[in-house]
Amino acid sequence: xxxxxxxxxxVLSASVYEELLGQSNEFSDSPNEVNFYTDDIANFWKVFDExxxxxxxxAFQAKYLDVGSKGLKGxxxxxxxxxxxxxxxxxxxxxxxxxxRESSLAIGKKRKRFYECFSNLKKIYPQAVFPDVYFVxxxxxxxxxxxxxxxxxxxxxxxxxxxxxxxxxxxNYVDEVVAHELIHFQQQYAxxxxxxxxxxxxxxxxxxxxxxxxxxxxxxxxxYGDAHSKELWNEFLARINDSDWTNWxxxxxxxxxxxxxxxxIGYKITKSYYMKTKxxxxxxxxxxxxxxxxxFLIDSEYKGG
Numbered sequence: 001x002x003x004x005x006x007x008x009x010x011v012l013s014a015s016v017y018e019e020l021l022g023q024s025n026e027f028s029d030s031p032n033e034v035n036f037y038t039d040d041i042a043n044f045w046k047v048f049d050e051x052x053x054x055x056x057x058x059a060f061q062a063k064y065l066d067v068g069s070k071g072l073k074g075x076x077x078x079x080x081x082x083x084x085x086x087x088x089x090x091x092x093x094x095x096x097x098x099x100x101r102e103s104s105l106a107i108g109k110k111r112k113r114f115y116e117c118f119s120n121l122k123k124i125y126p127q128a129v130f131p132d133v134y135f136v137x138x139x140x141x142x143x144x145x146x147x148x149x150x151x152x153x154x155x156x157x158x159x160x161x162x163x164x165x166x167x168x169x170x171x172n173y174v175d176e177v178v179a180h181e182l183i184h185f186q187q188q189y190a191x192x193x194x195x196x197x198x199x200x201x202x203x204x205x206x207x208x209x210x211x212x213x214x215x216x217x218x219x220x221x222x223x224y225g226d227a228h229s230k231e232l233w234n235e236f237l238a239r240i241n242d243s244d245w246t247n248w249x250x251x252x253x254x255x256x257x258x259x260x261x262x263x264x265i266g267y268k269i270t271k272s273y274y275m276k277t278k279x280x281x282x283x284x285x286x287x288x289x290x291x292x293x294x295x296f297l298i299d300s301e302y303k304g305g
Contacts, residue, residue, distance in 0.1 A: 027129040027150075031118035035132040038108040040064075040072045041155050044137035045101060048090070055091050057084035071134020074147035075154070080138050089139040096140065100159035103171040107135050107155055110174060117179045120212035121186075125284045128186055133178060143169055144181045151181045169217065179213040180205045183288075190291040195262070196240040197293040198249055203266015204287050207274065211284075218263050225264035228257070233304030236265050240297070272302035 028034070044064055051059040061083025065072065072080075080086050090097055114133070121128050131150030138154040145152050158174050159167025169177065183205040189197070206216040225232060236248070247254045248262040270287055273296065277283035290296045 027131045029122075029127075029129055031115060031122050031128075031130045034115070034118055034130045036108070036111050036114055037069055037071060037132065037134045038155075040068050040134065040136040041104050041107065043068065045105065048097070051087075055087045057082070057087040059083070060087050060090075068136070069134055070149050071132075071147075071152045072136045074134070074149060075136050075138055075142070075145070075152045079142045079145075079154070080136075086139050093140060095165075097156065099165045100156055100167055103159045103167070104135075104137060104155040106171075107158070107174060113175050114178055117175055117213045118182065121179075121182060121208070124208075124211060124281060125186065125288065126281075127285070130182075131185055133181075140168070143177050146181060146185050151178070151185060153178060153181070173217040176209055176213050176215055176217045179209040180216065183208045186288050188289050190293070192293055193243045194240065194293065195236075195242045195245050195248055196297060197290075198245055199236075199262035199266035200269060200290065200293055200296065201266065202249065202260075202263045203268070204270045204290075206263055206267045207270040208284065208287065216267075218260070218267075221258050221261055221264045222267070224258050225261055225268070229268075229305050232261060232265065240294075269297055269300045269302045273300035276301055 047059055047064045048055070050063070064086075065076070065080065065083055076082070118130055122130075131146070133151045133153060134149075135153045135155045137156045140154075140156055142154045143157040144154060153174070157168045158171040158177075159165065159169075160171050161167060184201070187201060187204070189201065192198075206218060209216045239248075245262065246252065247257075248265075249260055252259040273287065274280065274283045277286070286296075
């Protein structure tokens with residue numbers, strides 16, 4: 001599978017983290033009380049059918065965005081933006097949207113699996129809070145994020161691969177993406193813009209996602225990272241305090257390797273810390289509440305490889 005981290009944009013900005021920290025007590029501590037909302041998906045396809053083949057901006061604005069859930073409205077800034085924008089994206093990517101239609105409509109059938117992952121987090125991190133999850137159809141640029149009301153997942157990013165079609169993310173990874181976002185929601189970290197901090201944030205989300213969902217969605221990144229661990233480790237060490245994340249997270253000028261190798265290195269550091277800590281529940285708590293990223297790296301005893 002191709003590396004998906006850049007496209008799904010699942011990193012939370014510092015401002016969002018701060019907002020969530022102040023609101024965590026508003027969410028349930030029971031995974032069984034989570035609501036998984038899929039009405040926006042059905043509504044999107046209703047507007048799609050009604051406005052086909054012109055896909056007018058006014059229809060998407062009035063009948064989809066304006067009447068959508070708070071999750072859909074939370075997905076507007078820097079993502080869906082407007083009825084005009086989503087109409088243009090659909091027009092430009094008609095074959096893609098038609099190909100992911102059935103997968104998006106079937107996401108609601110995966111609720112049992114989502115509840116299972118959320119319950120697994122409760123078992124290893126009793127302090128966890130569980131926000132509602134909103135599935136929406138966006139502009140093909142974000143697989144998920146968190147906002148003050150919970151988690152938002154871009155359903156259009158997922159599809160079933162065939163010989164004629166390759167989705168951005170295979171639908172079989174939707175539970176891992178939801179679990180990854182759930183872990184971001186738990187992270188209560190000291191604010192840091194360093195490459196080390198950002199890589200640990202993403203890698204920790206992937207690692208704990210693996211604990212509760214059985215895997216993560218960045219297999220290709222890991223294959224490359226494991227095969228080039230020594231040189232990547234030396235490169236990373238020279239840049240750990242940089243605020244420029246180029247070639248490690250989100251933006252890359254190096255076409256010779258996968259994007260977003262920061263997910264891999266953060267995962268390796270986090271896993272090393274977890275494996276060396278005798279009490280695994282304490283390890284999970286520590287991983288989700290890092291206040292000094294450089295000290296965490298030292299404590300992890302990760303030396304590359």
